[in-house]
Amino acid sequence: MALGKDYATQECSIARALEIVGERWTLLVVRDALYGVRRYNDFLVHLGIPRAVLAARLQTLTAEGILEKRRYQESPPRDEYVLTERGIALWPTLRALGAWGREHFTDGRLRYFRHADCGTELGPYGECARCGTIVPVADVLMEPGPGLDPDPVDPISRALLKPRRLLEPMETDQA
Amino acid sequence: MALGKDYATQECSIARALEIVGERWTLLVVRDALYGVRRYNDFLVHLGIPRAVLAARLQTLTAEGILEKRRYQESPPRDEYVLTERGIALWPTLRALGAWGREHFTDGRLRYFRHADCGTELGPYGECARCGTIVPVADVLMEPGPGLDPDPVDPISRALLKPRRLLEPMETDQA
DNA sequence: ACGCTCGGTTCGATGACTGAACCTATCGTC
DNA sequence: GACGATAGGTTCAGTCATCGAACCGAGCGT
Numbered sequence: 001m002a003l004g005k006d007y008a009t010q011e012c013s014i015a016r017a018l019e020i021v022g023e024r025w026t027l028l029v030v031r032d033a034l035y036g037v038r039r040y041n042d043f044l045v046h047l048g049i050p051r052a053v054l055a056a057r058l059q060t061l062t063a064e065g066i067l068e069k070r071r072y073q074e075s076p077p078r079d080e081y082v083l084t085e086r087g088i089a090l091w092p093t094l095r096a097l098g099a100w101g102r103e104h105f106t107d108g109r110l111r112y113f114r115h116a117d118c119g120t121e122l123g124p125y126g127e128c129a130r131c132g133t134i135v136p137v138a139d140v141l142m143e144p145g146p147g148l149d150p151d152p153v154d155p156i157s158r159a160l161l162k163p164r165r166l167l168e169p170m171e172t173d174q175a
Numbered sequence: 176m177a178l179g180k181d182y183a184t185q186e187c188s189i190a191r192a193l194e195i196v197g198e199r200w201t202l203l204v205v206r207d208a209l210y211g212v213r214r215y216n217d218f219l220v221h222l223g224i225p226r227a228v229l230a231a232r233l234q235t236l237t238a239e240g241i242l243e244k245r246r247y248q249e250s251p252p253r254d255e256y257v258l259t260e261r262g263i264a265l266w267p268t269l270r271a272l273g274a275w276g277r278e279h280f281t282d283g284r285l286r287y288f289r290h291a292d293c294g295t296e297l298g299p300y301g302e303c304a305r306c307g308t309i310v311p312v313a314d315v316l317m318e319p320g321p322g323l324d325p326d327p328v329d330p331i332s333r334a335l336l337k338p339r340r341l342l343e344p345m346e347t348d349q350a
Numbered sequence: 351a352c353g354c355t356c357g358g359t360t361c362g363a364t365g366a367c368t369g370a371a372c373c374t375a376t377c378g379t380c
Numbered sequence: 381g382a383c384g385a386t387a388g389g390t391t392c393a394g395t396c397a398t399c400g401a402a403c404c405g406a407g408c409g410t
Binding site for chain 2: 007010011012013014015016017018020022024027028031047048065086089090092093094095096097098099100101102103104105106110111124125126127134147148149150
Binding site for chain 1: 366367368369370375376377
């Protein structure tokens with residue numbers, strides 16, 4: 001958010017948060033990371049984001065400790081970007097934002113989020129009404145809804161047609 | 176978000192939400208509205224936002240049904256911007272975002288949010304642990320914390336030094 | 351008639367985003 | 381060992397949003 005004006009005068013943790021994740025595309029990158037996307041190229045294709053912007057976002061997210069860059073093979077050298085604790089902690093925000101967007105601006109259910117242990121659909125705060133608990137991110141099961149119409153040329157889009165747990169890494173190779 | 180590229184390809188309610196409230200300053204305007212700010216000039220001074228940008232944000236927020244423009248006196252004609260249901264529904268998102276920012280990027284408590292009925296501090300989801308309920312926005316009491324250091328020339332900043340309920344309109348006149 | 355406040359609009363300069371092209375290293379294949 | 385493909389970027393020109401300051405008009409109060 002290095003624009004002439006930052007939110008410096010705002011003594012407010014919302015403003016601080018927005019300085020870090022408030023830029024265009026940033027929260028969508030984090031969303032994809034929660035969905036299990038880890039590689040530069042997968043982000044690129046699934047988001048349709050300009051390459052330069054993606055590189056910039058991955059760098060600042062890494063610098064802020066939200067993603068961690070990690071080598072997963074040596075030859076050829078390839079890195080992946082994995083969410084840290086701090087990044088995973090953005091799930092409630094994304095959940096709330098998504099619930100608001102769905103409630104007010106979307107028709108047709110695009111995805112369902114369920115408690116993997118019992119199959120109950122999550123409430124607006126990411127809680128399981130049946131178990132009476134906040135569901136840990138890794139126990140959230142994501143399923144496609146009827147309103148979903150995936151892009152056939154995008155392997156990530158197709159991979160998201162199967163029920164998956166959040167954070168479970170994508171297997172793009174055999175896609 | 177009328178940039179060359181919108182988030183059109185994203186079949187996702189998070190992306191839809193971000194198209195509406197994802198622009199710079201927008202969520203801070205909504206935050207101030209929750210805090211009780213209603214007038215153009217109060218937003219202007221408290222946010223330190225360029226006038227043209229504020230005018231644009233107020234217009235799109237009104238167009239999207241998040242704020243409502245309402246005449247509060249006839250002579251001279253003056254309008255105020257008040258949150259609608261749809262705008263108030265953004266509270267959980269802002270609460271989650273603020274909790275994340277405070278947890279990871281702020282030192283010193285800036286504000287406390289409590290359940291007005293019982294004084295218990297709100298949990299990260301805006302719930303009252305003691306009463307076991309999600310606290311309605313109008314029953315949230317906001318109090319200044321020790322880390323707060325208000326701008327003395329800004330009447331809104333000073334008004335926020337007193338405990339206040341969310342949505343309670345500001346009285347800027349006698350400030 | 352004068353200045354003040356409120357709520358804007360206009361405008362030039364700056365900076366972020368976009369899309370396309372280019373680049374490097376490594377692999378698999380012939 | 382030349383050839384093309386793939387992953388992960390960087391560079392660059394053009395466009396669009398944001399910034400800050402100036403201007404504007406209606407309706408006060410005096």
